[in-house]
Amino acid sequence: MREVYLSNCEKGFLQKVISEGHRLDGRNYNESRKLEISFGSEYGSCIVSLGETKVLAQVSCEVVQPKQIRPNEGILYINVEISPMAAPQFEANRQTDLTVYLNRLLEKCYKDSKCIDLESLCIVVEEKVWSLRVDIKVLNHEGNLIECASIATLASLAHFKRPDVTRSGDKVIIHTLIEKDPIPTVLYHYPVCIAFAIFSNDILVSDPSFIEESVCTSSSEEGGNKGGILVVGMNQYKELCLLDLMGAAIYNSNLVHKALINAADRCKEIVDLVKKSIVNNDTLRQKRVKKNFSDIITTEHMLSLSKRDLSICLKNYNVDDIEMSQDEEMEDDEDQNPEPSKYDVVPSLPQTAEIIAQKGASSWIEISSGSEED
Amino acid sequence: MAGLSRKKLQLPKSVLEMKFMKRTKERIEKELENIHGHEGLYSNIITNEMRTATGNYIPEASFIYCENLIDGRLSFKGMNPEIERLMDLETPKEEESGEMQKDVSDEVLVKNMNKFKTRKRQSLTPSKYNVPSKKKK
């Protein structure tokens, strides 16, 4: 991994901005970027975006032999990958400190907190269990990867459904999704990792952007315990699952206490959103409405997956003020098109392709929707 | 190369046969040999396209010249007087090149020319023409 070089003026200016009570992108200290969760055509696939940070998660399952010490438990495996697509400093197929760090935190948060009922993943004791594998792919790195990746993990696990299994004597039959309704994963609770950046010893900034993260970690490396990152894992019942301290957080218990209070509210919000979007997605699926990643593609500019979150922004600045006329048109388009699909049952694939074409998405979407009919 | 040397002026054979031209004759023979030898050496590399290629294509890696971009270092309203001085030095030059030929603008010129013409006419023509022109004014 190549180093990211920070200039002195970036550090100086950002610290000045933060110490004066502002943030570079116009947020308040405890304000997070916009969180969006969108599900793919298959169970257990989702793209979570936190501002411009984007993470794709996909859960898959296979039947394996259980571990000898836990013969009646399924296996959960989490794998994080960061490719050069996320940011230029990353190399392809190379583990970095960041991937290892993310992997460890996520495993702690989801395996060690025992949020998944692993025993329900057992098929035949000591012989066959389900192994769930969560693949996390970072699509864009704009800071706070841990929060984004953990929301993606949670949403994809909660959304995932595994094929039903029946046992008759020695035979085990795995039913396809068409034969029998698939079974959702049982989650006892919903833990989420929330990250905070610490500036000048006592300022707590939630959902740090890339530059905020790098400035506060570099200031903790350069001697003096002024900055650092604090990660809190918490579930919707305000139960602490994980605590990861770096830099100034180690010496300051008040700071940790403050972070826990902030995290509790934020966790509740996130978990509610995750649950709500899964319920929405399920009802749409029951109505057999096509839902896939093409819904989040925007055609208004060249970077089809990104929005217009500016990394430098005044507090009162609003993009919509400028181009009212354009936005109104866009909204009209969006309102009109989903309507027919909302009430009409879409019977076959060709029509789906038509609707997608109306939305102005690229034609390669068709291929991905081919695997969708379940 | 070979084509050029063939076209080059050559001494007549009869002159080369002369006794005192022996050395020159040897030199010319050697040169010819060299040329043929080189051709054989590089014939597999030099293609017909290379022989006919022109130097008309100028590669340019930067957008600056293509899109006619301005220099990226700017200062406004006295933030950095040094830069603004440099900016001032450059901008008037461009204006001058456009307006230097026109010390006197077109409209002024037309006016003056008209005055000049009428004056000429006044001096040349008798006074009866002079009267109506004054009325017009």
Add this chain to the structure above:
Amino acid sequence: MKASVGDVVLPGDYCEEISAVGEKAKVIIGPGLQKEIDHVYVTKAGILKKRNPNTYWVDNYQKRYIPARGENVIGVVVQKAGDIFRVDVGSSTTAALSYLSFEGATKKNKPDVQIGDVVYAKMLVASKDMEPELVCVDSHGKKGRMGVLSDGFVFKCSLNLIRKILNPHCPLLESLKNEWPFELAAGMNGRIWIKANTMRETIALGNAILGAEYLSDEEIKSMCTNIATILAGHVS
């Protein structure tokens, strides 16, 4: 596939118009075009553009910088190695900047440049096989507009945005320059350094520049007035 000026082109397309012109006159083939034996081929995906006299190039969307000779870039000094500074300009390797290539620098009188400083410099050598080399003086040995940029703030953006704001027809700088005092340096490598008197003004400037990326000329003008009113309303 054959392509003509104004088309959306993909790598491997060729343009016969350029070859035809090239038979008779000099042609400048800019970024994204490459002369091969039989044709002029496109090497980037974008829009084929032409400007008189006989200049062709491909206008593409790009965020990663490939050094090109003669461009002014913004870099961060990352290392002092003997008599050169290593400067990160966002390309695949760092660029070299000799300490002698500053105005008035001699072996004894070294320029005062620290690690982490931001420099505005010109690409002197940019070859795919060699380390890029920067200079901070022009051919007369004068520093001109180049040199170390102190204070202010640096941010990254797409290479297209740089080209957009540096285009002589772009209304952004025209509409901003009378609003409040500021200074900026835009490097062709997708980095912009800005400096204003107050923090809010600096942020507003960055906001205006980044916000201009996908706006039309008219929208840019209204955005600038919008930002200026926001700024004016909160100065007190």
